[in-house]
Amino acid sequence: MAHPMSGKAAICGLGMTEMGRVYKSAGDLAVEAVHLALKDAGLDKSQVDGLLINSGATGGINLGLHQKLGLQELNVLTYMQGYGSSAGQMIQYASMAVENGMADYIVCVFADNPLKEGKRTGDSYANRERPDAMAALYPIYGYAGAIPMYAMGAQRHMDTFGTTQSQLGQIAVSQREWAAFNEQATMRKPMTMADYHASPWVVEPFHIVDCCLVSNGGVAVIVTSAERAKDLKQPPVYIRGWAQQHNHDTGRAGHDPLLYGPGAKAGPRALAMAGASIDDVTQCQIYDCYTYTVLVTLEDYGFCAKGEGGPFVEDGKLGPGGTLPTNTGGGELSSFYMWGMTPITEAVIQGRGHGGGRQAPNDLILTTGNGGVLNYHATLLLSPHAA
Amino acid sequence: MSDPTWIPEPSPQTAEFFKGAREGKLRLQRCAACERWGFPPMSVCTNCGSNDIDWATASGKGTIYSHGRLQRAYHPRHTDRLPLILAQVDIPEGIRLMTNLIDIAPEDVKVGDAVTASFETFPDGGVLPVFSPHKT
Numbered sequence: 130m131a132h133p134m135s136g137k138a139a140i141c142g143l144g145m146t147e148m149g150r151v152y153k154s155a156g157d158l159a160v161e162a163v164h165l166a167l168k169d170a171g172l173d174k175s176q177v178d179g180l181l182i183n184s185g186a187t188g189g190i191n192l193g194l195h196q197k198l199g200l201q202e203l204n205v206l207t208y209m210q211g212y213g214s215s216a217g218q219m220i221q222y223a224s225m226a227v228e229n230g231m232a233d234y235i236v237c238v239f240a241d242n243p244l245k246e247g248k249r250t251g252d253s254y255a256n257r258e259r260p261d262a263m264a265a266l267y268p269i270y271g272y273a274g275a276i277p278m279y280a281m282g283a284q285r286h287m288d289t290f291g292t293t294q295s296q297l298g299q300i301a302v303s304q305r306e307w308a309a310f311n312e313q314a315t316m317r318k319p320m321t322m323a324d325y326h327a328s329p330w331v332v333e334p335f336h337i338v339d340c341c342l343v344s345n346g347g348v349a350v351i352v353t354s355a356e357r358a359k360d361l362k363q364p365p366v367y368i369r370g371w372a373q374q375h376n377h378d379t380g381r382a383g384h385d386p387l388l389y390g391p392g393a394k395a396g397p398r399a400l401a402m403a404g405a406s407i408d409d410v411t412q413c414q415i416y417d418c419y420t421y422t423v424l425v426t427l428e429d430y431g432f433c434a435k436g437e438g439g440p441f442v443e444d445g446k447l448g449p450g451g452t453l454p455t456n457t458g459g460g461e462l463s464s465f466y467m468w469g470m471t472p473i474t475e476a477v478i479q480g481r482g483h484g485g486g487r488q489a490p491n492d493l494i495l496t497t498g499n500g501g502v503l504n505y506h507a508t509l510l511l512s513p514h515a516a
Numbered sequence: 517m518s519d520p521t522w523i524p525e526p527s528p529q530t531a532e533f534f535k536g537a538r539e540g541k542l543r544l545q546r547c548a549a550c551e552r553w554g555f556p557p558m559s560v561c562t563n564c565g566s567n568d569i570d571w572a573t574a575s576g577k578g579t580i581y582s583h584g585r586l587q588r589a590y591h592p593r594h595t596d597r598l599p600l601i602l603a604q605v606d607i608p609e610g611i612r613l614m615t616n617l618i619d620i621a622p623e624d625v626k627v628g629d630a631v632t633a634s635f636e637t638f639p640d641g642g643v644l645p646v647f648s649p650h651k652t
Contacts, residue, residue: 262526262534263556269522269593269644270616271586271600281604285582288627330587333599333622380555382606387582 131369131404136515138224139358139365141234142170142351143477148465149315150244151345155189156197158347159240163198166349171362172234174198177351179205179232181223183215185241185468186253194238204232212500213416214373215239216350216469217507221371223352233353239470240347250343271332275418276340278502280332282387283421287334289388289436292424294334296439298325300420301338301462303448308459310449310487315342316463339420341461348470350477355515366480369493370403370510372396378504391506392429392497399508403493407431410510411490412479413447413455414472416499417462423447423455426497454489469498469507476511522593523642530557532571537643542574542633544609553609576633578605578647581612583625593638605631605647619648 144166146158153161159182167174180203184190192208205226211218219237226232243253254274271277286292302322308314320338328336358365374391378384400406407430417423424438432453433441447455458464458475465471476496478484484491496509526534536543546553549566553574560567585599594600601617603625617625618634630650637643 261530262524263530265522265524266644267614268591270614271591271594271602272614273590277584277586277602280584281582281602284584285627288582330585330599332602333585333587335584380612382581382608382610382612384612 131516132402134224134228135369135403136367137228137355138352138368139355140220140350140368140477140480140511141353141358141361141363141365142166142172142349143474144169144349145313145474146347148313148344148346148467152244152246153242153345155184155187155240155242155347156194158242158345159190159194159238159349160198162240162347162349163236163238166236166351169363170351172351174200177234177236178203179223179226179235181205181219181235181237182208183210183219183237183239183468184208185239186243187241189242190238190240205235211505211507213418213468214498214500214505214507216473217371217496217498217509218373220350220352220368220473220509221373221507224368224371227352227354233357235352236349237352238347238349239467241467242345243343244345254343275502276335277332278387279419279421280335282425282503283334283419285387286421286425286438290439292439294326295322296443297334297339297420297424298322299442299445300423300447301325303442303445303451304417304456304460305463306448307457307487308463310485311458311464314459314464315344316459335419338462341418341466342463344465344467346465346467348467348474350470350473364481364513366477366511366513367515368509369512370399370401370405370508372398372402372508374506376504378502386503388425389435390425390429390499390503392426392508395506395508396430399510403510405493405510409493410495411492412457412494413453414457414476414479414494414496415455415460416469416472416497417456417460418499420462422499422503425503426499430495449487457484457487457489472496472498473509476509480511480513482513521640522638523640523644529559533557534642536573537635537645540635542576542645543571544574544611545569546572553611555611555613574607574609574633577650578607578613578631578633580604580625580627580629580631581606582627583617585622601625603631603647616646617648618646
């Protein structure tokens, strides 16, 4: 049986700016996203009484966004940070707040502008300037940003379970097939398995196309009570279940954080809240900072046994026409990288039935956010049905 | 042309690690109260909260937790040696070190293999602990 809070809050507004090489400040992108979300929901700015803020890699927005937006009186306001799990967390806290009457319309906003004119794509993520001698070791060793860590996760999976390069590649290929249907996706050019194998290495076993894009942009999502959502412009997308799990990578020998992620614990809790089982999930919007993140997350949630993710995805079941439509907008690999907002934007589009050529069965949409190196995790179960 | 200074001047807290490397030793901290080894350097034990932290010489043994191959150079040390083998090495002192493997072909590296601490001297005289295949 579902938890009493299941389905009592809903997403009623979605605002997305142009994504990619949009050279605006993060603050401007955030303001634009909020206004787009208000218009989408059919709400006036004066009705907003809650604001949750999450900044991306550049830290370009903060509590000052409240003033920049000119919101006069708020019942709920905070800046949050849980890296890639932040977006899911914001919607969870907003749901609890609207259900308890703290606020009526809570805007959850993310914006980032890591792409700078004249700078390399990954510079904002690489953290290559480190003053201390100890910290300076890591770029000397060849560790910059998260890519080496996730690549080593994939390699451990390969050595342990026999997962193949082509199995990782199928995830990228399937998502690129989805991206062809998404006008907001940055990478829509078809990609074959041969193209995948020909893509340059970054940190082997990752090709460039195993890694997410880097994007500038802003996203705002408005959460309200299920009752209020019914009377607004858009079909409500009900928030049926949620959970978080945060696993500290101990840096200690003998732990296995790269093969076993936090979704294994968050998943059952979110499903229990929704009164559902994993078999009820009709599509997935999985945080896909890397191909491997999709593979390990599918295993952690129990779509297949641990270690069987490679054969599981190999038949293309994640792609168009497949039995488990996943990252139907192209995901972070092919559409745009707005941290945890990327899967949520697509879940809202799908939940409303607005997916057009990429619309997939939407009765229960598993949406995940992931931060750090499989450290921080937030789960949302979304649906067009309140129960 | 002078070589770049690769390792900045260590802080008092980290100096022993670099001094040890120049002497061919893997010097790490160990809490005097709970005897737990710790890395990176700390002034308070993350396990028990003690301020009584010693330095000790680690065994130099390790096993590969995972590995990868850096294929894009962005530091002078990477130049002409790609793929550079990245590895996370579990040492019996209980720590997982992010390091490199040397003296082994990339295709021969496997999770679980035994490795031994080794030391690489830079053009500027700095020394970096790395790992190489364990020779039986």
